[in-house]
Amino acid sequence: GENVEQHPSTLSVQEGDSAVIKCTYSDSASNYFPWYKQELGKRPQLIIDIRSNVGEKKDQRIAVTLNKTAKHFSLHITETQPEDSAVYFCAATDANAGKSTFGDGTTLTVKP
Amino acid sequence: DAGITQSPRHKVTETGTPVTLRCHQTENHRYMYWYRQDPGHGLRLIHYSYGVKDTDKGEVSDGYSVSRSKTEDFLLTLESATSSQTSVYFCATQGQFSEQYFGPGTRLTVT
Numbered sequence: 219g220e221n222v223e224q225h226p227s228t229l230s231v232q233e234g235d236s237a238v239i240k241c242t243y244s245d246s247a248s249n250y251f252p253w254y255k256q257e258l259g260k261r262p263q264l265i266i267d268i269r270s271n272v273g274e275k276k277d278q279r280i281a282v283t284l285n286k287t288a289k290h291f292s293l294h295i296t297e298t299q300p301e302d303s304a305v306y307f308c309a310a311t312d313a314n315a316g317k318s319t320f321g322d323g324t325t326l327t328v329k330p
Numbered sequence: 331d332a333g334i335t336q337s338p339r340h341k342v343t344e345t346g347t348p349v350t351l352r353c354h355q356t357e358n359h360r361y362m363y364w365y366r367q368d369p370g371h372g373l374r375l376i377h378y379s380y381g382v383k384d385t386d387k388g389e390v391s392d393g394y395s396v397s398r399s400k401t402e403d404f405l406l407t408l409e410s411a412t413s414s415q416t417s418v419y420f421c422a423t424q425g426q427f428s429e430q431y432f433g434p435g436t437r438l439t440v441t
Contacts, residue, residue, distance in 0.1 A: 224435070227370075234403060250428045251428055252428075254432075260434075261420065261433060262420070262432050266371075267427075267429060282381050307372055310432075311428055313428040316373070316380055316424055317378065318375075318430060320372045320373040321372055322372040323353075323372045
């Protein structure tokens with residue numbers, strides 16, 4: 219089955235700095251790569267996603283890159299703000315099978 | 331939040347008792363999922379459903395069963411709860427573009 223590794227497990231940055239979270243996957247059948255943000259005590263919510271036919275996608279301060287050959291994808295947050303503090307999960311999805319495998323999560327802390 | 335609710339939101343039960351968690355969705359999504367979330371393990375798939383009466387196992391299915399008799403409801407049953415099943419349980423549905431929408435979660439404590 220699919221195996222997703224996510225690094226780092228914790229990340230602390232100063233407000234205004236950039237943050238990068240990286241994930242690798244193993245199954246070539248995975249073709250959809252979403253990122254979810256989970257605030258303390260809340261449910262995970264989708265913040266950005268990318269499909270296997272795209273190399274990069276950007277939405278304001280958030281961007282995601284995908285390298286299919288190397289089987290890794292990354293989340294980039296620029297100009298971080300305290301409200302970006304949360305746990306971030308990557309996932310690798312076989313959209314045809316309807317199954318997702320999640321990374322273990324990264325706890326991001328943005329210090330004011 | 332894609333109209334997903336879970337009940338109960340909190341439950342404390344004793345080892346050996348059966349427990350059923352309910353997930354209800356109003357979006358008519360075909361795929362539904364049950365995950366458990368534990369510190370350091372992210373979200374792990376327990377079971378999922380790809381239609382009424384169509385279900386399959388995930389990576390941590392031992393000790394759990396599911397049923398889906400209607401599109402909107404997906405039940406997770408712990409046949410005989412154990413302390414290792416203390417966790418936060420999330421239900422999710424899959425939207426049109428493969429994105430997942432999560433319910434608010436159920437915090438289960440097995441004593």
